[in-house]
Amino acid sequence: MRRWLALVMLLVAPVAHAQTVQVVTEDSAYSYLEQGRVAGPATEVVRAALDRGGFDDARIDLYPWARAYEKALSQPNVLIFLIARTPEREQRFKWVSELMRMEYHLYKLASRTDIQVDSLDAARPHSIAVIRDDVRQQYLKRKGFEHLVLSPGNDESFRQLLAGRVDLVPLAHSDAQLLCAKYRIDCNTLTRVLTLDELTVGLYMAFSQATDEPIVERLRRAYQTLKTEGALARLE
The missing domain is CATH 3.40.190.10 (Periplasmic binding protein-like II)
Structure with a gap:
């Protein structure tokens, strides 16, 4: 029985890692195109968390806000940042971590x-x-x-x-x-x-509601690990 359970775990574990995550954001002081690549202080924090979490194939795309927001509302495995956490949005997304406060x-x-x-x-x-x-x-x-x-x-x-x-x-x-x-x-x-x-609100990275919980939790843990290690630049 133990051997069978171990085999099941080996077969199931890679599935979550195999799911491709699309990351969306808008053009701002914290995320912008630089030499054809999405850069900026918030982008680098998110990218570091994705790398630590093993999201090797995650792609970061820059869109007008309404399009980025719609993707995160309607599609699975979409991570959006920097998104304000408001009462209206609370149940629409799976919140990962606060990246900064905005006034x-x-x-x-x-x-x-x-x-x-x-x-x-x-x-x-x-x-x-x-x-x-x-x-x-x-x-x-x-x-x-x-x-x-x-x-x-x-x-x-x-x-x-x-x-x-x-x-x-x-x-x-x-x-x-x-x-x-x-x-x-x-x-x-x-x-x-x-x-x-x-x-004045907290700006977060958050997953679409249709994203599997193990994916959400994996990024939460990765971000928290980096934060605990003091490896993240402060955003302000």
Whole structure:
């Protein structure tokens, strides 16, 4: 009997390791294309955890957020990062680990002296560029905002702000800095008008709900091992 059980374990164990995991994320200050390869500080942390967990064939792809989110909602064995853990999403994903905390702010062009925002209610009349299916869109929609302009990513939201097609855009400080550099804009031309305190959230890596639990647990253990060893760079 013991011999038979040992044989079963040998036959079953490789199956979980053989399942291919697709990893999806969006373009941001923490994940971006560099010489044809997805790079960035968050990407390197996720890649290190995948390597430690033995996910040798995992492929990391960069998509517009809505497409990455849809893949993680609808397909098995999809790992998504950096995704905010919110009550609406709690049962939709299998959460692996928190990678960082994120704080968002509303920005306007410094030249728009006509825009005076000192509270969330004061922002309501203004048009705001948000990413489709992003936590910022979901938060503002939940708060009853009606003038939300949907875009596929931070780049498009930022371009709409620069072109004067929207009044405000919610960004993390790091993303605002990255976008200013990318478009060769002096960041002094932006003004931070309001911090969205309620939207300070943990950003995670999470598996699609249809992913087998052994795969999820294997990555959890790998990440925790690296964290315990002090082998992970801090993201901020």
